[in-house]
Amino acid sequence: MxxxxxxxxxxxxxxxxxxxxxxxxxxxxxxxxxxxxxxxKAAVLAYVALTKPRVIELLLVATIPVMLQADRGHVDIALIAFTLLGGWLGAGSANTLNMVADADIDQKMKRTARRPLARHAVSTRSALIFGIALWIGSFAVLWWAANLLSALLVTATIAFYVGVYTLILKRRTWQNVVWGGAAGCMPTLVGWAAVTGSISWQPIVLFLVIFFWTPPHTWALAMRYKEDYRAAGVPMLPVIATEERVTRQMLWYTWATVLSSLVLILGTSWIYAGVAVLAGAWFTSRVQRLYRETRAGAEVAPLKVFLQSNEYLAILFCGLAIDAVVNLPLITSYF
Structure with a gap:
């Protein structure tokens, strides 16, 4: 070869x-x-989970109808979209920074043990940087697309939620969700400010609706998971009080919620008025039934109230959105 x-x-x-x-x-x-x-994929999902996407649903429920009401009869899709983006980034920032502060107690609660920081899917430093970046993005989007007032309101929301509620109130008093819930009411002010550049009585009324709605909504969930909160050392009202006292407080706040919602009738037509009355009666009757059941010593299902509270708020604000878009004559115009 x-x-x-x-x-x-x-x-x-x-x-x-x-x-x-x-x-x-x-x-x-x-x-x-x-x-x-x-x-x-796991990393992306972990960072998304830091923002608590399901909690941000409240942002959508509250912001869009308020913006429509602020400019009755008109729909500025671009402004709504950018305001929602800025609001989503702001809420994501607040929720992320909340998880950074609450990482220790999240590990002790079954309901929160799978959160990214609790299971070490994301480092504390990375989560902190991510939360700050979301805040900067939120401020920039709202200032550019809407106005400075809306951007400052979101910044104030983040500071209050993390600095006041999470770091001061949550672990020290049963009124944590009463006053801390103010952060969840801010989308009403942000949405109105994004359209008008100012604040008026109507977004303040809607702020109060969500403010009074928050305690019965949150306490219903806390009744279901009170052992989790007890293990974590968080003094939620269901942890430190009897079920009768908790449900009585829930009933008072529910009445305050419904009465506040009726005040807005002065700025709407019969569409919102009908929805507010019927939805309010429906929600109040459910909380009233829970109170009666606890007084009678019966076995209760507080999670049903939690779910119905979500449905009530969605129905109320959807009614407001329809009322604003249809733009029928205001009820006050007949007097």
């Missing part, structure tokens, strides 16, 4: 060997790629 043939043969064999090795390595390469994609 000539040298040329031998070299050619060796090269061919080497080539086949190389091809075989490459083929053999492909499954490993594919597995590595899949692992990288899986880790990337």
């Amino acid at each position: 000539r040298i040329g043939e031998r070299v050619s043969g060796d090269l061919s064999t080497a080539s086949h060997g190389s091809h075989g090795a490459s083929t053999a390595q492909n499954p490993s390469s594919e597995s590595s790629d899949a692992s990288i994609l899986s880790r990337a």
Whole structure:
């Protein structure tokens, strides 16, 4: 055999060997790629979870109808979209920074043990940077798309939620959600300010609706998970009081919620008025029934009240949105 043939043969064999090795390595390469994609997906989902996306639903429920009411008969889709984006970034920032501050107690509660920081899916430093970045983004979007007032209101919301509610009230008093709930009311002011550049009596009334709605909504959930809160050392009212006292407080705040919602009738038509009366009666009757059941010593289902409270608020604000878009004559115009 000539040298040329031998070299050619060796090269061919080497080539086949190389091809075989490459083929053999492909499954490993594919597995590595899949692992990288899986880790990337898990990281993205962890950062999304930091923002508490389900909690942000309240932002959508409150902001859009308020903006429509602020400019009755008109729909500025671009402004609504950018305001929602800025509000979402702000709420995400507040929720992320809240998780940073609450990482220790989240580990002690079954309901929150799977949160990103509690299970170490994200480092505290990374979460802190992420929360600050979301705040900066929120401020920039709202200032650019709407006005400075709306951007400052979101900043105040973040500062209050993290600095006052999370760091001061939450672990010290059963009234934590009463006063801390003010942060969840701010979308009403932000939405109105984004449209008008100012604040009037109507967003303040809607602020009060959510303010009074928050305690019965939150305490209903806390009744279901009171052992979690007790283990974490958080003095929620259901942890430190009897069920009768808790449900009595819930009933008082529910009445305050409904009465506040009726005040807005002065700035709307019969559409909102009808929705506010019917939805208010429906919600009040459910909380009243819970109170009666606890007084009778019966087994209660507080989670149903929690769910119905969400439905009530959604119905009320959807009624307001429809009323604003249809723009029928105000009830006060008949007097």
